[in-house]
Amino acid sequence: MANWSNITVGDVARAMGVSGHSVRNWIEDGLVEGAVKLPNKRWLLPDNVLDQLASKSVLIVFNTEMFRWLARDFAIYKHYQIVGYVNTNDLKNIDEIKDIIKEKGADAIISKDTLDIELDSSISRFTL
Numbered sequence: 001m002a003n004w005s006n007i008t009v010g011d012v013a014r015a016m017g018v019s020g021h022s023v024r025n026w027i028e029d030g031l032v033e034g035a036v037k038l039p040n041k042r043w044l045l046p047d048n049v050l051d052q053l054a055s056k057s058v059l060i061v062f063n064t065e066m067f068r069w070l071a072r073d074f075a076i077y078k079h080y081q082i083v084g085y086v087n088t089n090d091l092k093n094i095d096e097i098k099d100i101i102k103e104k105g106a107d108a109i110i111s112k113d114t115l116d117i118e119l120d121s122s123i124s125r126f127t128l
Helices: 009-016 020-028 049-054 065-077 096-104
Strands: 057-062 081-087 108-111 124-127
Touching (some): 009 020, 057 096, 065 081, 081 096
Parallel strands (some): 057 081, 057 108
């Protein structure tokens, strides 16, 4: 059970230097565990909301330079910390990605939806 705070979406936006719209998008994308949308359309946020948003780190998995740049721009827009890039053409086995995720300490990966790999449930996956 989350401990609730009096922190508003506006407070989070000011603290992170982004718009309230960006913060609401992150919450709706599931990046804040324990956030609850109230009937008045406002969000009840857990007391660790800033820690949760500040700690999202992603590994970009790509097979073309075009996708690499698209994923990079997506990560920047979403305010994610990019911890590395993996070109699937350089891998002997697609399961090597799991080791790289651990090595880099990534919370999530950004990849094409054609990447066929089973990930630990603690790793988020964003497909473009």
